[in-house]
Amino acid sequence: MSEGLLIVGEEVCAQVVNSKDAFDAVEAVFGAMARGDAYNFPVIREAIGYADALYGFKSGFDKAGKTLGVKSGGYWPGNMAKGLTNHQSTIFLFDPDTGMLQALVGGNYLTAVRTAASSSVSIAHLARKDAKVLGMVGAGHQSTFQLRAAAEQRDFEKVVAWNPHPEMLPKLGAVAKELGLDFEAVTQEELGAQADVIITITSAFEPLMMKDWIKPGTHIACMGTDTKGKQEVDPAILASARVFADEIAQSITIGEAQHAIAAGQIAEADITPIGAVINGDHAGRSSADEITLFDGTGVGLQDLAVASVAAHQAEKQGKATRVAL
């Protein structure tokens, strides 16, 4: 990128970064993390004691991709009433050679596509090739992005879905229909019985899927648990599955694995970074009957990776604004 600060707004991000771009960027950075070429810095997340907001920073450096930066933002629960997204974020990219601010990139759309890319990467590398039924647990803002990205990885024929607030399901059903997939709202047990791949993307604090409901050979991507105390699945699933994560440090502290670790049902050594599979250093799924579980906690390097794509593409297409600092 040339001199000056590049500004890339939310609308431009949606124009210049599609799910394939996000997949490639996230897959590459997970690989770099597992090789030790990229690392995330400690996450800051604070209740600011105002507007019930949570505010924080996720940052890191990818030496391979030469991406240095920070995503700043958080959760403002009152925003919905103002017609705004509750989750708000902005990504700052810095030149790793000089420390100069290079780009200011809207982070709301990119957060959704990079999170969807994460589960999508896990499906690409871990799900059975013959998977036909996708199970969706959750029907909020992220869920449609998750569904669209997952649909690109396997020849799914049908989506089965469950959500604690069933009135939210038709929006997901409309996206399934748009993708040419059958859609059925089911109970949690039926979802487990039918699905070959399951994505959980809720704000739950207790298990929504139990071990006995899940078929052998299922791949499950747990995407909602990104904070201490949150939980989406029965820890017994982790104990019986081969477990993978975006980053092990986050998986055991704020991810789905926190509960199975605390209960002594699995050890840290039982978790494999998905980057090891991407790099060809781990075989991934070992048999057609094995249950694989991906703990997608969300790391700052994912944000930086997609923001870097957005900045380059926006500049190339003449869609970014450049200002002198």
Ligand code: NAD
């Ligand atoms: P949203 O508010 O739009 O939707 C929330 C979803 O959770 C809905 O399906 C809702 O019915 C369900 N839900 C709400 N309260 C619940 C409860 N107490 N128990 C069970 N389910 C409940 O949120 P979203 O933007 O779709 O995000 C979903 C989750 O994903 C959030 O927890 C968010 O923090 C998390 N998230 C994770 C990542 C990541 O990288 N892993 C990235 C973004 C968001």
